[in-house]
Amino acid sequence: MFYLLDKAKIYNKKKLTIGTQEIEGLCTINNKTFLFECRKVFMPRIEELDIKKRLMEIFYLKSRKINKGIGMICGIKMNKPIISKYRHSFEEKISTYFDEFNKSNSFDRINYSIEDETGIFSACSYDEASLIEAKELKNYDVLFYLSPQGNKGDMVYLTGGTQSIFQVSQTTIYKKLESILKEKKK
Known part of the structure; x- marks a missing residue:
């Protein structure tokens, strides 16, 4: 994600801490700030x-x-x-x-x-x-x-x-996403 944002020359800040929470980063597009997360966190294997x-x-x-x-x-x-x-x-x-x-x-x-x-x-x-x-x-x-x-x-x-050959079941992806969302919610 960092690479793509940098390559597209989109202003971004990486690995920020807001309060006690670490976030992947923020980017600015059309004068609006967006939170972004890297895809690797959500994809098993x-x-x-x-x-x-x-x-x-x-x-x-x-x-x-x-x-x-x-x-x-x-x-x-x-x-x-x-x-x-x-x-x-x-x-x-x-x-x-x-x-x-x-x-x-x-x-x-x-x-x-x-x-x-x-x-x-x-x-x-x-x-x-x-x-x-x-x-x-x-x-x-x-x-x-x-x-x-x-x-x-x-x-x-x-x-x-x-x-x-690379296969990941949809159930595995959902479980991974669910556990990460629970972690982020904490």
Whole structure:
């Protein structure tokens, strides 16, 4: 919220104390002052969503630097509960995989897997059936794939995608909101 207000050049004051109550902040729009709260307080497991989003970005950035026209499917399955240290762990695993991929002279078939206390990172050669199965089973937290689309001269064209699964029941959200409102009311 702070970032969005600052980016939009909307005057705001952050982390204020009024009396004994701490508030997220105040902003001024059209000469009117508004109280604002950050969304993260109300969304259960928001850190998990942020971690998954960041890992999808890392896949995208690393895939832009590959030096081989080979299709692949990469999956991340994190141990629950997902905590902040997982992000760095899986960023490292993704980087290591792509570094090894780019250094290798022979990648006929991809069969790569690494597991530790944070979960499993795996990669395999692309084939349509495996991708369909992975999407249907939803047995991953983050899925990345590159699909060969043909050649033009010496160039191999790949298309790709990333996706993640994040689910929070409406009941959980309502309970979280209710407990926060009770806390704020006190």
